[in-house]
Amino acid sequence: MSKKSVRLALVGLLAAAGMFTVATPAAQAATRGYADCNQAGQVCMWEDGGAQGDNWVTRSGAKTGKWEIPAWNGDNEISSVLNATKYCLTLYSNDGWTGRTLTLRPHTYLPNMKTGYNFNDDAESYKLYSC
Ligand SMILES: [Ca+2]
Ligand SMILES: [Ca+2]
Known part of the structure; x- marks a missing residue:
């Protein structure tokens, strides 16, 4: 698994556990x-x-x-x-x-x-x- 995949999987796990809310794209800082x-x-x-x-x-x-x-x-x-x-x-x-x-x-x-x-x-x- 690539580092990015690990990172995304981790975010998914934490979000599923209710540990934080995933920001909507509109709420993220503009690149x-x-x-x-x-x-x-x-x-x-x-x-x-x-x-x-x-x-x-x-x-x-x-x-x-x-x-x-x-x-x-x-x-x-x-x-x-x-x-x-x-x-x-x-x-x-x-x-x-x-x-x-x-x-x-x-x-x-x-x-x-x-x-x-x-x-x-x-x-x-x-x-x-x-x-
Ligand atoms: Ca470094
Ligand atoms: Ca690159």
Whole structure:
């Protein structure tokens, strides 16, 4: 079973147990699209190519730093990335800023990591830094 299937099954179980209410689509936050992310000068990462699917990461470009991609909300899922900040963005294939890396220069968009980058569904943590 894929991680996504496990996640969906878990949500179903918890909902069936009455532990929480499943939000209707209208109640969920709108997925952040390419245009909004670009205009805001942020880092955004999406489940699918072309800035589609779940928007797992939205990070301000106001300051540098290191962040985890949450284990059940983005790890090994990212297929497109926009770095609309003035900083360099390095993706790491493992938690804790370890493993293989892929670096995006400032103002760079990778619309489809399935082709050519050898990093599809691979990123688990990331860093923003001056370069
Ligand atoms: Ca993906
Ligand atoms: Ca992670």
